[in-house]
Amino acid sequence: MTRGLEGKSVKSARRVLEVLEYFSSGPTEATVMEMARALDYPQSSTSELLSSLVTLGYLNHDRHRRTFRPTVRVAAIGSGVGADVFRRGAILDLVEDVHEETGAVVIVGMAQRGVLHHVHMAGCTHPVRERSPGPMLHSALGQALLGAMTDTEVRRLLHRLNADAEPGEVVVASAYIEKLNVIRQRGYALAPTRDGQLMLARNVPFAQPDPLAIGVILPVAERESRHKDVLESLNGAFRRHLSPTPSARQGRMEIAAALS
Template sequence: MTRGLEGKSVKSARRVLEVLEYFSTGPTEVTVMEMSRALDYPQSSTSELLSSLVTLGYLNHDRRRRTFRPTVRVAAIGSAVGPEMFRRGAMMDVVDDVHMETGATVVVGMAQRGVLHIVHVAGCTQPIRQRTPGPLLHSALGQALLSGISDPEVRSLIHRLNAEAGEGQSVAPAAYLETIAEVRARGYALAPCHGGEMLATILPHARPDSLAIGVVIPQDATLADHQEILACLRRAFRHHLAPSSTTRQEPLAAVAAMS
């Protein structure tokens, strides 16, 4: 019984977080039906969940329009984490600039315990459950993040993830380390993503967690196209992420250089 209750609690907590994260993808207000479809929840459960968040002060409910929108309490939840990146808007400004200039989907991700998590997305119309750019080892965001740690750490992670991998998902450690070395030398990672490719690099000066930013591009994009994307990223980095005297050099200096 205890295990069952724990499973139910975890499921409920995940749904609350997915509802709050959904608003970060662009919609400012939604109906119960829209949220139910986007998150693939039963409509009755969605209605109950949204009503509970209204009671707790995290959502407002417009009875006439039958819509829900987040309150400022949501914005305050993580305001103490990475103030330069989030509270003062630097990361969001970078993402918005790159999305506006390229018209492409822009994704920011982080890795935790070998799992790739999406932090922020701009320009994506897909439901939230379809936004993940792939497993850590096989995604451009994951490869960019792994390029920022040592080879022994990458090798250890490969062995653990290979042991948990499904069919066709494991990688050869030696070959994969060569791929990561190429990412470090080139300054960015490139991997398939949703019918195209994603070009990704480490987001400079991200604290307290390492973050990578990726731009979804056509599969037939040329090297010149890659260079245009990199130039766009550099401009956004220089404008919004000027380094302080206490910030260490980032690993992908070829892309993240502020000068």
């Protein structure tokens, strides 16, 4: 009984968070049907969930248009949480700049206990959710984040992930760390996405307490020729947005060194 109740509670919590993440990915409002289709939920439970969030003050319901939109209370949830560069809005501005310059989908990622999470994106019309060990190990975002860890930390994580992996998905630690060393030396990761495109990703300097990485998805037709231009756009956006004040000379020097 306990296990079943825990499963139901986790499922409900996950759906609440995915509804809020849906709005963070671009749409400013949605009907019950639009939300149900986007998140692959039953329509009846979607309607009940959205109504509950209206009652709690996190969504507003337009009865005439039959749409729901987030209230300012949603923005207040994370106002004091996360990396300082995220709270100041620097990362959001950076992501929008790179998206406008390249026309590509840009994703901010973080990792927790070996699981990759997409926390913000630009240029994507639907939520992109990656919450399994596979993308952590094999995606550019995951590899960039892992490259910032020590070899000891990586080995410990691989040992845990390999214990739960299917036989064909087990990763050899020594070979994987060699791959990470290449990524560390050149400063960015480059790996195919699940749909055959290419993602370039690099870490956000000094994003604490939660390390972040930014990935840029290159269209299939341009993936072989554009990654140097995308890297230049990404590095330029880092320099513009990650120096907090003109007087922060030391901070600018550290960021410049990290980008060199």
